[in-house]
Amino acid sequence: MGLGTISDELEQAHEVFQEALTALNMNEGTRDVIKFEEVDLLSILTHTGSTPAVLQKAEKMLGPLLMKDDPKMNELLKTLYVFLQCGGNLECSMKELNISMSGLRYRIKRLEELLSCQIRNPKSAFQLYASFETLLKAKMISIG
Structure with missing residues (x-):
């Protein structure tokens, strides 16, 4: 699973979603969850x-x-x-x-x-x- 940054702004939903996808793609199977900040x-x-x-x-x-x-x-x-x-x-x-x-x-x-x-x-x-x-x-x- 990939996690983006937390945001209360609806306008940032697409950006946060992209961060989560990026984190997910960078996870090499070594962990269940990876945060965008860790990539x-x-x-x-x-x-x-x-x-x-x-x-x-x-x-x-x-x-x-x-x-x-x-x-x-x-x-x-x-x-x-x-x-x-x-x-x-x-x-x-x-x-x-x-x-x-x-x-x-x-x-x-x-x-x-x-x-x-x-x-x-x-x-x-x-x-x-x-x-x-x-x-x-x-x-x-x-x-x-």
Whole structure:
């Protein structure tokens, strides 16, 4: 079940109904009831956009890291995901990955070379994170 926001205004009935439908569509079967306020923007964007185009863009963003048969690329993929999950915080990333600071810095430099972008740039980081979330939700990748 999807729930929209509560409103006493009849004029907002259509808007609240649309919120409830959106929440319902975003529920991945993990819960019986989901509120519109609990749905993240990225989920809405990936579900309402052109899914094939979104998936294609996400794959291109992560490009060389998606070579599943290369263990080094899998390691870099996980490093990038953890780094983004930690909000770009080096200390947090280092602890989560259980690697040294110099090792983390080397990996970040390597990632920036492979992806041709500055992963600490907020716009780049958001796009990379959105790519991860899109591909993870589509079950096209897994972070091991």
